[in-house]
Amino acid sequence: MADPSDTNARPGGRPRDPHIDAAVLAATLGLLDEVGYTNVSLEEVARRAGTSRPAIYRRWSNRPALVLAAIGSRLDVPTAPDTGCTLCDIGDSFNIFLAAYRTIRPDAYIALYSECVRDPELQQRYVQTVVEPSRDAVRETLRRAVDRGDLRDDVDVEQLLDVIASLAHYRVLFGQHLSDDEAEKVIETLLQGAAVDYAALLAHSEALEREHFDSSGAHHVSTTHT
Amino acid sequence: MADPSDTNARPGGRPRDPHIDAAVLAATLGLLDEVGYTNVSLEEVARRAGTSRPAIYRRWSNRPALVLAAIGSRLDVPTAPDTGCTLCDIGDSFNIFLAAYRTIRPDAYIALYSECVRDPELQQRYVQTVVEPSRDAVRETLRRAVDRGDLRDDVDVEQLLDVIASLAHYRVLFGQHLSDDEAEKVIETLLQGAAVDYAALLAHSEALEREHFDSSGAHHVSTTHT
């Protein structure tokens, strides 16, 4: 995943110097921390790693691939908490997503991802490296909650995952990290629901739709509601 | 907002040629559509607009500022729907957020934003140009729902907004646009709640916490749960 086995189906010839791999990854991370993704130039990485640009290109096909590998080498795999307190565990989900942002400067992810997007394979690797591990952990938490009967068993876990993950990312993206209190409140809303009476809303919606369907063409949509 | 009034509080001096403004914005949008944000070079923009790089720099301080202005000039301000059907209106919220992605290629936003992030002022302008207008429209929808009594009045509208907006962005980001069906399901969860019995969960959580507090120092946290 993080190792440069990309282009490494090598039968014979001179073997690669493994010190270069390590030095390059370290230089990349250092530079990334200091100047941000956009300003990581392979030129400078090579300089710091005491090697040359082609040596890097031989290992990683391009800048995003390199940086992704470097980030992957630093990120550690999160594990799902299991405190017995469903509410606490779910509340902790946000922290799991946010952990990655405490390891690597947040803006790096956006910039990196913005380049990965252009290459399907790279994008997939990004997801596998950065996104999936956290989701796996949270997914387990949610599954457990469903299993315990704490969450409704018709809940689409994957979708709930999306909601939580996206909110975490969104807030980091726009500069306002989610506080624990806010996280708690969001969880409350998600679990309790925002509607006073969802069933009523649904009924009303269906009634309207039916009415609209009946009077097709005519525009006398009566907007009666509670 | 989109016009280059940045540096334009001019008492004397030769006035700017407005044709250049228009030509540059048009060239920028064209290039953006064709090659994506990363490959928009001011060199080429200038070439297509039939002007010079300095003329662009005089109007916009850098590439993200230019592209942001160009995008702003194309994006039109969304308005909140008011069909009388609360569920429909809220369901439409996703579309409002997604509209921006149908006007400009999605990857452009990520790449652009990843550069805006580095400059607080630019970031703010990004938010004002790209993010806020949609949020304003959706906020109105949600407010109206609360006013009607369709949503609980202790709901934090801003937070709900975040949840909806973030999900929309997240899915676009990772390449899987939200279908109408999915949107409907998400709304259902949000409004109805995911928990079987939220009150019970809360009570349990608090019980655990109390217990933990009582036995301070001792680490015999009994993980009793259903």
Next chain:
Amino acid sequence: MADPSDTNARPGGRPRDPHIDAAVLAATLGLLDEVGYTNVSLEEVARRAGTSRPAIYRRWSNRPALVLAAIGSRLDVPTAPDTGCTLCDIGDSFNIFLAAYRTIRPDAYIALYSECVRDPELQQRYVQTVVEPSRDAVRETLRRAVDRGDLRDDVDVEQLLDVIASLAHYRVLFGQHLSDDEAEKVIETLLQGAAVDYAALLAHSEALEREHFDSSGAHHVSTTHT
């Protein structure tokens, strides 16, 4: 000559601020001394003179015109020495030509002249400002020597002037200023002649020419000489 009367046939309107003239010339000379002709930018001149570029252009049509005026304002008109010693006076000629180079850095002249060359009028003004005054002084010296009977009266004074002036310039140009001793030796050669027997050389030359003319076509040019 030095004053900016170039473009100044002004009947009415707002009068020019004479302080600007002086400030600009001073700024030009200062800059010229510091950074050399090539690096004198009107931008910087205007800045130092506390005025604007158009104000300069209004007075002098371009950079060489300005610098020429500035140099002219510093150069003072040389006068012919008259010590009674013909040899000394002529020897002093070199000093007269070199004086200009001690007032303004030599490389400035070359660079300035290289731009003046492109405009006949400017070139003429350069000659009038920089070249002629010195030549006038030396011409007087030479005339006096002829009048006294110290120089042969079939000597072409203007040509002798060229020889002396050109040597002075040439040596400055190529970085080796003429020492007094060298000057003395050159004068000696010029006055005494380099040939052992000029008449013989002339006769031989004419003989050869005649011979060559006679045997037109045939190539038996006998190279007999002393």
Next chain:
Amino acid sequence: MADPSDTNARPGGRPRDPHIDAAVLAATLGLLDEVGYTNVSLEEVARRAGTSRPAIYRRWSNRPALVLAAIGSRLDVPTAPDTGCTLCDIGDSFNIFLAAYRTIRPDAYIALYSECVRDPELQQRYVQTVVEPSRDAVRETLRRAVDRGDLRDDVDVEQLLDVIASLAHYRVLFGQHLSDDEAEKVIETLLQGAAVDYAALLAHSEALEREHFDSSGAHHVSTTHT
């Protein structure tokens, strides 16, 4: 000399494309002929040569270095004539110096040299490329004349060279090329001498000096002369 071997003591690395060298030199000469030194922009040279600016900078460190190389590639090395007629050979010296000005537009030399002056190494290369070859040829002519006994053997050949070279340059510089007739007259003066009686002039000068020395302090310099 003319080739860009400046920075080319290369052990490893990709070799330079020699076509670019040739194309750039040709483009430079073409441009030089058309628009003059000052208006030779590396931008345009690169455009015409079908290459890029950095490729030029890699070969020549700056504009004067490039143009000098280009000129050097066109100039051919002059050889000393040896017609047996000393007078003719010497008369031809002017033509040797002027030949360079018939190959490349004269103003280019001034402008080029004015930029070379600022860099000692460049200036030296200018001299080697443009000045020395002609001087070498003429030096040989003069040496031969001395050897033959046609010129006095106490004549400083190098100085005589300076006089001839400087006059040639001076006249070109100031726009009046030396005609053959004028050249002949100058040679006559140089060889025959301008003074009626040089020995007398010298004696008088020395007498004056002695007198001045005797009456040190006292200023009764009697200006007696013939």
Next chain:
DNA sequence: TGCTAAGCGAGACGGTACGTCCCGTCTTAAT
């Protein structure tokens, strides 16, 4: 153990685009 060739390291290349300096001109307001 010696030979061959694959593949390595590093240097330099050709080229794109950058952000800036400065030019010469136009415009407005003031005199």
Next chain:
DNA sequence: ATTAAGACGGGACGTACCGTCTCGCTTAGCA
């Protein structure tokens, strides 16, 4: 009417970096 001064449109600069090519050396595997 003409100035002073600000700002404009644009040409060119010198540089950073990209992705690639070339070289000479190292080393594994076959003889």
